Amino acid sequence: MSSLLLGMLLAGAMPSADTIVRRADKAVLGDSVTYRLRMSVVRPGRSDRVVEMDGWKKGDDLGLVRYTAPAKERNTAYLRSGDNTWLYLPAGEKVVRVGAKQNFGGGDFSNGDIFRLSLIKDYDPTLVGEETLDGIACFKLELKAKNRSVAYDRVAYWVRSDGTFYPLRADYYTLSGKKLKWLSVTKVAPLGGRERPTLLTMENALEVGARTLLEFLAIQDDARIDDRIFTPSALEKGE
Amino acid sequence: MNPLFAIALRNLLRAKRRNALAGGTMVLGSAALVLGSGLSDGIARQLTTNLVAVQTGHVQVVVRPADFQPQSSPFDAYGQHQLPEALALAKRIEAEGRGIGVLRAVPYLQVRGTVIAGNRSSLASIIGIDAAREVELLAAFAPVAGAFLPAGDELAVYIATPMARKLRLCVGDSVSFVIQTPQGAVNSLDAIVCGVFKKSAPWYDNTFYVPLTAAQRLLDWPGGATNVKVTLADGSRAGARRARQAIAHLVEAAAIVPPAKGTRVRVETFDEAGRFSFSIIQANEVALAILSTFLFLAAAVGIVNSMLMSVHERTREIGTLRALGMRRALVVRLFILEGVALGLVCAVLGVALGATGVLYYGARGIPMNTMTLAWMAGGDVLFPVLRPASALRAGVLIAALSTLAAIYPAFAASRLEPREALQHV
Numbered sequence: 001m002s003s004l005l006l007g008m009l010l011a012g013a014m015p016s017a018d019t020i021v022r023r024a025d026k027a028v029l030g031d032s033v034t035y036r037l038r039m040s041v042v043r044p045g046r047s048d049r050v051v052e053m054d055g056w057k058k059g060d061d062l063g064l065v066r067y068t069a070p071a072k073e074r075n076t077a078y079l080r081s082g083d084n085t086w087l088y089l090p091a092g093e094k095v096v097r098v099g100a101k102q103n104f105g106g107g108d109f110s111n112g113d114i115f116r117l118s119l120i121k122d123y124d125p126t127l128v129g130e131e132t133l134d135g136i137a138c139f140k141l142e143l144k145a146k147n148r149s150v151a152y153d154r155v156a157y158w159v160r161s162d163g164t165f166y167p168l169r170a171d172y173y174t175l176s177g178k179k180l181k182w183l184s185v186t187k188v189a190p191l192g193g194r195e196r197p198t199l200l201t202m203e204n205a206l207e208v209g210a211r212t213l214l215e216f217l218a219i220q221d222d223a224r225i226d227d228r229i230f231t232p233s234a235l236e237k238g239e
Numbered sequence: 240m241n242p243l244f245a246i247a248l249r250n251l252l253r254a255k256r257r258n259a260l261a262g263g264t265m266v267l268g269s270a271a272l273v274l275g276s277g278l279s280d281g282i283a284r285q286l287t288t289n290l291v292a293v294q295t296g297h298v299q300v301v302v303r304p305a306d307f308q309p310q311s312s313p314f315d316a317y318g319q320h321q322l323p324e325a326l327a328l329a330k331r332i333e334a335e336g337r338g339i340g341v342l343r344a345v346p347y348l349q350v351r352g353t354v355i356a357g358n359r360s361s362l363a364s365i366i367g368i369d370a371a372r373e374v375e376l377l378a379a380f381a382p383v384a385g386a387f388l389p390a391g392d393e394l395a396v397y398i399a400t401p402m403a404r405k406l407r408l409c410v411g412d413s414v415s416f417v418i419q420t421p422q423g424a425v426n427s428l429d430a431i432v433c434g435v436f437k438k439s440a441p442w443y444d445n446t447f448y449v450p451l452t453a454a455q456r457l458l459d460w461p462g463g464a465t466n467v468k469v470t471l472a473d474g475s476r477a478g479a480r481r482a483r484q485a486i487a488h489l490v491e492a493a494a495i496v497p498p499a500k501g502t503r504v505r506v507e508t509f510d511e512a513g514r515f516s517f518s519i520i521q522a523n524e525v526a527l528a529i530l531s532t533f534l535f536l537a538a539a540v541g542i543v544n545s546m547l548m549s550v551h552e553r554t555r556e557i558g559t560l561r562a563l564g565m566r567r568a569l570v571v572r573l574f575i576l577e578g579v580a581l582g583l584v585c586a587v588l589g590v591a592l593g594a595t596g597v598l599y600y601g602a603r604g605i606p607m608n609t610m611t612l613a614w615m616a617g618g619d620v621l622f623p624v625l626r627p628a629s630a631l632r633a634g635v636l637i638a639a640l641s642t643l644a645a646i647y648p649a650f651a652a653s654r655l656e657p658r659e660a661l662q663h664v
């Protein structure tokens with residue numbers, strides 16, 4: 001049990017909503033990491049689409065993923081820098097700007113979901129209480145978008161209350177209040193020297209049976225990453 | 240009847256086979272011209288009717304970026320930015336524009352998004368309309384199942400047959416729309432299919448009509464729209480241009496300030512707003528003009544050849560007429576009148592043949608079986624149109640061509656010397 005939670009328990013207080021969300025934001029990936037990822041897009045009646053990719057992340061604003069498999073898609077890459085996202089298609093040797101809310105790789109994650117894992121920047125969290133979800137004790141939070149430029153107007157968020165602050169589930173709602181999709185964060189396993197959730201499953205609430213799985217295969221925390229790789233020109237050069 | 244013209248007609252009948260062959264070319268040429276004009280006019284009518292009824296009206300008010308350049312896309316007419324107070328503006332144009340022939344002014348809102356039904360999804364062009372006032376739209380997109388958007392039903396959606404097939408939707412089925420608002424948030428709308436309309440131009444295949452208020456909620460634009468389309472009593476291009484000036488003054492007086500930076504309110508006629516459709520119409524007209532030129536050249540060669548043969552065959556006759564005192568000018572007139580007579584007969588027959596074809600296919604329709612043809616024709620079926628002006632133009636052109644083609648042989652005949660002509664064997 002973390003010293004933070006121990007301290008809080010000793011103090012007889014629950015952690016604040018802000019603290020929970022901040023801790024959960026860093027539960028899967030830290031500030032400067034490289035990783036290897038497998039994405040499986042599941043569509044009913046169709047065979048699964050599986051791609052593997054290498055990723056680099058620095059802070060909340062810089063991110064890059066480059067496909068490594070299958071061979072025909074190798075070197076396809078997404079770059080996030082600040083509020084801008086670019087897609088590099090090696091077949092056309094072209095870098096095109098794409099929207100943060102557009103689907104990432106044809107799956108159920110948006111580009112923003114992939115590259116902006118920090119919720120605390122965009123949402124005002126409120127701690128609703130404690131719940132048991134799938135047999136796991138967790139904090140339930142309501143996240144309200146700080147403004148109308150944020151993709152999801154409301155997020156219902158469950159974070160483990162066992163001191164790990166691993167996110168467990170997030171339900172994303174549209175402006176009209178309809179549930180759009182939900183994220184399950186499961187399969188806690190040692191990766192990159194520490195235990196962490198390694199499987200993220202985004203299910204589409206509107207398209208029956210549609211879901212996308214992101215499985216981390218390798219993670220290296222505190223990696224030294226050169227900022228220069230996070231530029232469109234580097235994307236094109238395949239650096 | 241002028242005696243010379245009677246002689247000309249009689250002369251034509253003296254060489255029935257040769258004149259029938261030369262005339263046949265002209266008959267077929269003029270029939271092809273009438274048919275071609277019918278196809279071209281049919282395409283123009285389909286594209287214009289759809290454009291006016293669905294997107295622009297005869298004049299539209301829309302917010303454009305200051306540096307707006309049309310992309311020659313069928314969606315150029317749709318505005319991308321919010322036109323605030325659109326309903327009030329439409330009412331003002333309608334109330335104060337009666338004097339300039341405004342029949343209706345209706346706001347609508349267009350937004351792109353995704354439609355989801357079960358485990359199927361597709362890109363969608365979602366259009367919020369004031370259904371009770373969309374008279375022309377209902378005429379263009381008549382229901383083949385269910386009904387047009389019912390008044391007061393906020394959950395209804397009216398869809399096109401291709402999308403109903405693709406998403407396997409029937410009347411009563413539910414769909415969800417997901418869009419990204421201009422501010423950036425994701426929003427959704429649930430709706431129930433109230434009706435399915437017949438397929439029109441291929442670029443309307445993924446169009447979904449919902450009530451204007453539902454679309455405004457979806458886009459988070461209370462009271463906003465992207466376009467106001469104005470229907471005029473005089474729907475001609477000239478009529479639209481005249482009305483545009485007056486409507487522009489009304490819009491200016493309304494002092495609307497679009498919320499998006501670098502944009503301004505514009506008033507556009509349907510041919511300005513729908514350049515894509517008019518570029519297709521123009522391309523068809525150019526193709527028809529090129530085809531006509533070649534047809535006329537072929538027919539002209541046939542006529543000249545036939546008339547020169549006639550001069551050759553009638554050399555002794557011309558010599559006799561000249562020896563009896565017929566002046567050269569009269570010989571020229573005689574041969575030109577033969578050309579005129581041939582042209583008139585062929586024009587009447589050709590126009591009748593072409594018009595019959597246009598009327599036949601105009602009633603049945605010509606299937607446009609490939610995507611390219613459907614894009615060129617503005618629909619899956621093309622209904623040619625017989626315009627009296629087009630038929631008359633074809634007739635006059637063929638008669639004029641025949642007359643002009645007779646000039647050279649006529650002068651060749653007039654230059655014959657009587658003595659030499661009489662010796663001709």
